[in-house]
Amino acid sequence: MLPNVPEGAPVLTAAAMRAAEDRAIAAGSSVAALMECAGTGVAEWVHRLAAGSEVLILCGPGNNGGDGYVAARVLASRGVPVRVAALGEPKTAAAAQARAAWSGPVEAFPGGLADGDTAPILVDAVFGTGLTRAVDDAVADAIRLLAGRARLSIAVDLPSGAETDSGGDFGAGKLANFDGTLALGALKPAHVLQPAARHCGAVRVIDIGLGSLDAVLRTSPRPQIAAPGPESHKYTRGMVAVVGGPMHGASELAARAAYRAGAGYVLLLTGGLPHPPHAIVRQRWSPDALADDRIGAVVIGPGLGRDDRAREKLEAALASDRPLVIDGDALHLLDGRLRGRDAPTILTPHAGEFAALFGAGTGSKIMQAQDAARKSGAVVVVKGADTVIAAPGGRVQVAAPTSAWLSVAGTGDVLAGTIGALLAQHVPPFDAASAGIWLHGAAARMIDRCFLADELADALPEALERAR
Numbered sequence: 001m002l003p004n005v006p007e008g009a010p011v012l013t014a015a016a017m018r019a020a021e022d023r024a025i026a027a028g029s030s031v032a033a034l035m036e037c038a039g040t041g042v043a044e045w046v047h048r049l050a051a052g053s054e055v056l057i058l059c060g061p062g063n064n065g066g067d068g069y070v071a072a073r074v075l076a077s078r079g080v081p082v083r084v085a086a087l088g089e090p091k092t093a094a095a096a097q098a099r100a101a102w103s104g105p106v107e108a109f110p111g112g113l114a115d116g117d118t119a120p121i122l123v124d125a126v127f128g129t130g131l132t133r134a135v136d137d138a139v140a141d142a143i144r145l146l147a148g149r150a151r152l153s154i155a156v157d158l159p160s161g162a163e164t165d166s167g168g169d170f171g172a173g174k175l176a177n178f179d180g181t182l183a184l185g186a187l188k189p190a191h192v193l194q195p196a197a198r199h200c201g202a203v204r205v206i207d208i209g210l211g212s213l214d215a216v217l218r219t220s221p222r223p224q225i226a227a228p229g230p231e232s233h234k235y236t237r238g239m240v241a242v243v244g245g246p247m248h249g250a251s252e253l254a255a256r257a258a259y260r261a262g263a264g265y266v267l268l269l270t271g272g273l274p275h276p277p278h279a280i281v282r283q284r285w286s287p288d289a290l291a292d293d294r295i296g297a298v299v300i301g302p303g304l305g306r307d308d309r310a311r312e313k314l315e316a317a318l319a320s321d322r323p324l325v326i327d328g329d330a331l332h333l334l335d336g337r338l339r340g341r342d343a344p345t346i347l348t349p350h351a352g353e354f355a356a357l358f359g360a361g362t363g364s365k366i367m368q369a370q371d372a373a374r375k376s377g378a379v380v381v382v383k384g385a386d387t388v389i390a391a392p393g394g395r396v397q398v399a400a401p402t403s404a405w406l407s408v409a410g411t412g413d414v415l416a417g418t419i420g421a422l423l424a425q426h427v428p429p430f431d432a433a434s435a436g437i438w439l440h441g442a443a444a445r446m447i448d449r450c451f452l453a454d455e456l457a458d459a460l461p462e463a464l465e466r467a468r
């Protein structure tokens with residue numbers, strides 16, 4: 001099953017898109033030429049998907065609407081039955097030119113369409129990156145109704161009402177659900193950040209002739225993880241120590257996931273009687289338990305508890321020079337104690353843990369993650385339906401949305417163990433976090449039905465095979 005957004009792709013804000021557009025224009029292109037490319041690209045996709053059915057294109061007053069008029073003209077020239085409905089007259093020169101080149105009738109929108117008079121294929125070209133304020137209820141309601149009634153609904157650039165840079169909702173909770181979104185020139189944050197991302201459906205990028213785009217933010221790429229070679233032994237494949245606590249299941253899951261993600265040796269520091277899987281080496285915790293030089297990474301937090309003993313274990317882990325994955329309970333005990341730590345450190349908070357650690361921030365999830373990474377000096381993974389990975393130097397990625405079945409107990413423990421396995425193999429911390437999230441997401445997508453976290457861990461080898 002493919003991810004819903006392209007992997008390793010640049011993600012540009014509205015301002016960065018305008019800058020790219022300006023560069024293209026300075027190099028000899030024009031808004032009209034870019035719009036022609038965009039509208040033709042949209043028409044090509046719609047033509048393929050419509051298979052002869054009637055298409056209704058909703059056009060807004062800006063250049064997003066302009067793309068819609070171009071698409072209508074190109075589709076009609078190819079014999080596709082097209083209707084156009086517009087929210088007022090075009091306000092930009094390029095959109096007006098595209099409107100003038102459309103020779104068919106233009107219906108009023110929402111007008112008579114507000115009662116749901118749609119076509120089998122609905123194309124939303126009402127608003128794109130230029131939306132700066134809330135959409136009128138009547139407009140948002142009509143788009144949602146029409147998209148819901150269509151057999152196939154496609155958004156041009158963005159679902160109208162999506163806030164480009166934050167992934168927020170200018171549609172006041174009325175964003176329509178689309179089967180697909182055709183991102184023009186590049187992905188925008190709203191294609192990967194919630195709540196907007198879940199309304200996009202499958203996102204595909206249309207090349208509109210902006211040339212190569214450099215972006216600080218990218219979607220996570222598919223990692224390349226080498227299989228063990230003839231020289232490999234259990235320690236070169238990475239030794240992971242999982243520091244457990246009173247909730248044994250959580251640390252067991254992290255340990256199991258570390259093996260399933262390729263670690264050569266997993267030590268579980270909890271004590272207790274041996275039980276399956278016997279490959280996990282169980283030892284009682286002692287203050288010098290992390291002194292073994294062969295330990296390549298320590299995972300601490302899953303099932304750790306929050307009592308004095310847990311604090312003591314965390315102190316020892318922080319004081320060690322081992323690369324660390326800090327998750328779950330350990331995040332609650334941190335209170336700014338990371339300062340001065342030189343060894344690689346990865347924090348994996350979900351939204352609640354993130355807010356408790358770094359406070360309620362402002363700006364998009366991406367900006368908040370970058371800020372937290374800078375302040376803590378750690379790689380910060382803000383988990384969720386739109387997991388963001390940020391490094392202290394400013395590097396940042398958003399993981400492709402994956403299966404919603406991940407929203408179940410234990411999957412965070414599996415992620416911590418997975419990242420630990422990669423970190424123990426000396427993968428640099430940002431790349432270890434990125435690859436771990438990719439493997440975790442790919443395993444979930446492969447199962448894509450109700451599962452236990454144990455089964456997710458057991459699907460990791462299959463995901464690993466896809467990352468060769």
Ligand SMILES: NC(=O)C1=CN([C@@H]2O[C@H](COP(=O)(O)OP(=O)(O)OC[C@H]3O[C@@H](n4cnc5c(N)ncnc54)[C@H](OP(=O)(O)O)[C@@H]3O)[C@@H](O)[C@H]2O)[C@H](O)CC1
Nearest residue numbers: 021034035062063064127128129130131132133134135157
């Ligand atoms: N960037 C590129 O390289 C290219 C992008 N293309 C397409 O252009 C849009 C962005 O176009 P833009 O004209 O900047 O903006 P929009 O079409 O998204 O919308 C702006 C118009 O909508 C009005 N507006 C804004 N908010 C509302 C609202 N809540 N209700 C009603 N009307 C609203 C706004 O009017 P103002 O009153 O604010 O002036 C504008 O008229 C991008 O997404 C791509 O689809 C090009 O086609 C190719 C190059």
Ligand SMILES: [K+]
Nearest residue numbers: 124127158160
């Ligand atoms: K749109």
